[in-house]
Amino acid sequence: APTSFGDLVARYKSKRKADKLEKRTLNEEQTRLALWQHVFGAYMVNEISRGDIVNALEWLTYFPRFQGDIDFARAIEVAATQKEMDENRATGSTFNKWVLPLRGLLNYGFELGAHHQDLTPFAKTVDPKKFPADKRMPFSDEDLQLMFPGERYGKFFGSTKATAVSVEAKFWLPLFLVFTGCRLEELA
Numbered sequence: 695a696p697t698s699f700g701d702l703v704a705r706y707k708s709k710r711k712a713d714k715l716e717k718r719t720l721n722e723e724q725t726r727l728a729l730w731q732h733v734f735g736a737y738m739v740n741e742i743s744r745g746d747i748v749n750a751l752e753w754l755t756y757f758p759r760f761q762g763d764i765d766f767a768r769a770i771e772v773a774a775t776q777k778e779m780d781e782n783r784a785t786g787s788t789f790n791k792w793v794l795p796l797r798g799l800l801n802y803g804f805e806l807g808a809h810h811q812d813l814t815p816f817a818k819t820v821d822p823k824k825f826p827a828d829k830r831m832p833f834s835d836e837d838l839q840l841m842f843p844g845e846r847y848g849k850f851f852g853s854t855k856a857t858a859v860s861v862e863a864k865f866w867l868p869l870f871l872v873f874t875g876c877r878l879e880e881l882a
Contacts (some may be wrong), residue, residue: 696738696808697738697740698728698737698738699736699739699807701797702739702802703727703730703785703799705802706727706799709802726791726792726794730799732766742800742813744811744813747796748816752771753774754789754793755789755798756772756774756776756791757770757784758773758784764854785825786820786821786824787821787822789822789825796817800814838872842872847865848864848865851865862875867881
C-alpha cells in the first residue's frame with residue numbers, strides 16, 4: 695500500500711517504543727529520525743530510489759558535527775558543498791549513528807510492503823578506522839611544547855586542591871600517552 699515517508703517514520707517510532715528500548719537510546723534516535731524525515735519527508739516510500747540513498751550518504755560523509763546549533767537544511771547544505779577534510783566533520787562512528795536509523799526505516803518499509811525493493815543494503819555503514827575525518831594529524835613541535843613546557847611541566851600538579859587523580863598519575867600518564875600513542879582509557 696502506498697505509504698508516505700512521514701507515516702513510515704511515525705510507525706517506526708511506535709515500533710521502537712514497543713521494543714522497550716532505553717529512553718536514552720530512543721531520545722538519541724529521535725534526532726536522527728528527524729534528519730531522515732527532513733530529507734525524505736516529501737516522498738512516498740515507494741518513490742525512494744537507490745540513487746537517493748547513495749546521494750544522501752555521499753553528503754552525509756561531510757556532515758558537520760551536529761550540535762543542534764544549525765538546522766538540518768543548513769547542515770545538509772554545508773555537507774553537500776564541502777569536499778575537503780574539515781575538523782568539524784563528524785567521525786565514522788557518528789556517521790554510522792546517522793545511517794543506522796535510516797537502515798531501520800528502509801528495512802521496516804520493505805517489511806511492511808511500502809517499497810518493492812529492500813534498499814537497506816545501499817545504506818552502508820563505514821569502518822570508523824578508515825573514515826576520512828578520523829585520520830588524525832600528529833602533534834606539532836609547538837603543540838608538544840605547550841603540553842610539556844620543559845622545566846615547568848608538572849609544576850602545578852601538586853596543588854592543595856583535593857582531587858581523585860594522584861600527582862604521579864598527572865605527571866606520568868601524559869608522558870606515557872604521547873610516547874605510546876595509546877588512548878587514556880587503554881593506558882589507565
